[in-house]
Amino acid sequence: MTTTATMAAVKFAQENQERFVEELKALLRIPSVSTLPEHAKDVRAAAEFVAAELKRIGMEHVRLIETATKERPGGHPLVYADWLNAAPAADGRPAPTVLCYGHYDVQPAEPLDEWKSPPFEPTVRDGNIYARGAVDDKGQMWMHVKALEALFSVGEGRLPVNVRVIVEGEEEVGGEGIAMFVREHGDSLKADVALVSDTEMFAPELPTLCVGLRGMIYTEIEVRGARTDLHSGMYGGAVPNPFVALAQVIAKLKDADGRILIPGFYDKVVSPSADELKAWQALPFDEEHYRETEVGSVSLTGEAGYSVLERTWARPTLDVHGMPGGFTGAGAKTVIPAKALAKVSMRLVPDMTPAESFAKYKAYVESIVPAGVEIEVRMIHSGDPIVVSTDNAYVKAATEAMHTVFGKETVFVRGGGSIPIVGDFVRELKIPTVMMGFGLPDDNLHAPNEKFHLANFYRGIESIVLFLSGVGA
């Protein structure tokens, strides 16, 4: 594609910003909350909305792929489309194929009373669009669709690269449907690179590529003491207390500095390169400002000798999310519960694997069982840690695209969380993923007043236009 054509596509995108926002609003009005069965029809309506637009702009083979099975009756459909007619390069090599991924489902909007405008009535204020799903991920997924529309429009129905689009409706409930599809029908998603816009920029105005994600294991520890709940007056002093036992176990998982005490847990941890660490030190990040504005705790915690960015991007961690069981109401009930649970997850970094990490953790917990109780350790789910090499044509194309649009050097960061589909793309499709996200740190993902900065919506579309053109060049 010529530079002139690319610039024409950018111009098309700029001239149609108002319409693009109106379309996004229509999509945001559909309460496609995938976790709530009562919204199943809305979730499907969002899928159909996306499919219809993909068809309208010129994508081919547009269809919904059902993922519901007898075992998973609540599975939501995937939206698939492709356009695989790009001209080969001058030297005869076939044009590369980009797999654009996004999700059309959203988190629940509760607590509703904390929203300044209703979550499913998209509202523009101060240059932001407020709605559930604005940035995660309807707005970012819509950038892909609109970039494709711009390219089709100036290319007279042709794109500079081959493109497949896959949009899922279960990202907020674990993404099982797409994971199964990738595993079983990977061939039908054959591509050279995936493009995921579900991450955020490190700071406003700072073009950012995410090149690493932590993996995780999410587990439950169940501790059983007496056969039934017993009265703490009559039995207290002679009978094991599962919560006390669980506290004793948890207290042995991490030391006071936050270092994980599971033997061998750090064996496979690969340190970031000196270059990467140096780049992180140059990022606009102040730990005290972060503590005060983002966290609000009296102090930060974690392993001594590592910066916050290292601790959250490149070091494994262990957290307890809740401890169900016993009496949790107001006031007092004097029960010694028969059992107690803890929801415990660990974040993993390259080259740790979920299976090996879980085995070490389980063996350790089973070696420190307090007297009187029995313990079961269960894996709930897991994901691999990912690092994307920055030394490939796709990352270079993305770097340049964002640099051009923002007028600033693109920075490489990692993310502390997991995007399991990126691991699936590596493992099943053997392709790298470009994680080019346009969210901002204060966009309130999963929280009331979720928003998307409209300037970033526009710059995202332009960046993707440039990226796709660059990959096809």
Added chain:
Amino acid sequence: MTTTATMAAVKFAQENQERFVEELKALLRIPSVSTLPEHAKDVRAAAEFVAAELKRIGMEHVRLIETATKERPGGHPLVYADWLNAAPAADGRPAPTVLCYGHYDVQPAEPLDEWKSPPFEPTVRDGNIYARGAVDDKGQMWMHVKALEALFSVGEGRLPVNVRVIVEGEEEVGGEGIAMFVREHGDSLKADVALVSDTEMFAPELPTLCVGLRGMIYTEIEVRGARTDLHSGMYGGAVPNPFVALAQVIAKLKDADGRILIPGFYDKVVSPSADELKAWQALPFDEEHYRETEVGSVSLTGEAGYSVLERTWARPTLDVHGMPGGFTGAGAKTVIPAKALAKVSMRLVPDMTPAESFAKYKAYVESIVPAGVEIEVRMIHSGDPIVVSTDNAYVKAATEAMHTVFGKETVFVRGGGSIPIVGDFVRELKIPTVMMGFGLPDDNLHAPNEKFHLANFYRGIESIVLFLSGVGA
């Protein structure tokens, strides 16, 4: 009262057993569940039922005392009655006054599907009456009423002692109403001894007086980390986790053997006398049988060097009842909660006091706060530990009464739980309490299929007839 008259009262009770059970059934049919606001009318109906019967048998000044106030709109009424016309002793000393205490409210019946017969349709099977409240405490309270009826009946409208009756409707929700009344209107309950039948026999056929109860402090520890819930992927490794901090605190409250680590916590503990310990060793109790049949855990726990009876009756303990906060649903949610709570109670023994014990506990917890979190320690409620001297005329009368009825030596035991009203009687009214209970260890208090062994209902009435006659002799 002459032996002949007492024996006539016993005979009256024996001849009317069938009617007494029918009356009790009518009372048990009223679902007077004090914890559930929707049962407020039933709770009042039970109070009125008891009041009507007290009036019918000959008690005077029968009335409901309202305890609801603006601050406590849900307070349930007390039932009060007295008969204070007993003849003075031959030497001119006034007849003593016995304060009979009971409660007419019951625990919720859930889980309903585990009841073999419906909880509010009293059913007699195998010599037991099954219903919610059968033994706790409607059946035992009804023994008092029926013993009084028998004495009135053979005494031509007179009793051998002065009697006050106070029956509360909030025992299962903390007994705040009666505690306030005792504190503010103690004079109107002036008596020489209280009689409480809300305990159990150590074993079937073994007449038992309870002469000690543990006290308690029920507390909450609240741990706050970040200002709001945060995502464990993005923040894990840098941000304090309140559940991990709470586990670290709890793990420092007790050592692996169950000894409480709060400095000075055991300072005021008074050991049982050598005679008392010897008597406990003679009780029919097998620790392994207890573990297997009552508890069901892989082993018992607790302080080395103390028997189970010592650990549950004469040693302080610490238990965790629940740890509210964070994510407790099925599956996985990757939240670092902003706060976590633990419900922690300690049982106290003489001469520990709630205030001093709480102060030591609070100071200790505040001295071991992990990095990054803030901790608040709150008292929810408390009760004093109690030991009743066995060397007084009332305990002697009770001992003899039960010995006569059961044909066996009465044993003295303690209870591990608390009956706060007994502490209130000591503190506010300056009177001892005779705890003469007729429940059995397998009566399923607070559980499905609560029952009362009818033979013990009858023997209880007879024992109380003999006790009241003995006190008045």
